[in-house]
Structure formats: C-alpha cells, structure tokens
Amino acid sequence: MFRPSDDATIYPFLIPSNLFALSSLRNLRTMLAALSVGKDLDGAAFALENELNAALLEHAIVTHPVFGEVFAYEADGFGNHTFMDDANVPEPSGAALSAVSPL
Numbered sequence: 001m002f003r004p005s006d007d008a009t010i011y012p013f014l015i016p017s018n019l020f021a022l023s024s025l026r027n028l029r030t031m032l033a034a035l036s037v038g039k040d041l042d043g044a045a046f047a048l049e050n051e052l053n054a055a056l057l058e059h060a061i062v063t064h065p066v067f068g069e070v071f072a073y074e075a076d077g078f079g080n081h082t083f084m085d086d087a088n089v090p091e092p093s094g095a096a097l098s099a100v101s102p103l
Contacts, residue, residue, distance in 0.1 A: 004088040011076040015060045016086070018052060019071070025049040 031037035074082035
C-alpha cells in the first residue's frame, strides 16, 4: 500500500486519506440533500460514513507524550501507529486549513 507521495506505508490504515474520505462522504450527503437526488445512495453513504467515523475514533486518535491526543499518521488497528507528516494532500497538519472536518 502506498501514500499519496508514492512512498510505501508502514501500517495499512492511512489516517489523512481516511479523514479526507470521511469529509468527502459528508459533502456528498449534503450535496445529495441540497439537490434532492440520490435517495438510494444516501443510505449507503451514511452507513459508510458511520463505519469510517467509528474506525477513526477508535484507531486514529492516539496520545502523544508531549502534545496529548493527536491524529496518528498511520495505524494498524492493533495499537501500533506512526507519528509523522507528509507534504502531500491530504496530510494531518493541513486538515484544519482544508475542507477536511475532523471527526
């Protein structure tokens, strides 16, 4: 598996990309509602949004020894994670500056 930078991942759950996907699902549902279309798609998008949100709440937020609770960069679902940043989008430090709305 690879990061947006084409570097290989250390762990399979890439947090910034999943935060971006969560934001995209929320935007999709808002757009479907505003246009009054896609009633059949909304249910599937809502289910995926909830599943992704639960996974992020469980695996993405970790305690850093200095900064407290922060988003990990990658996780494996078994308690292992990496702290880092990447110059590409999506990336953790730019989440507040982009359309990504954290959990």
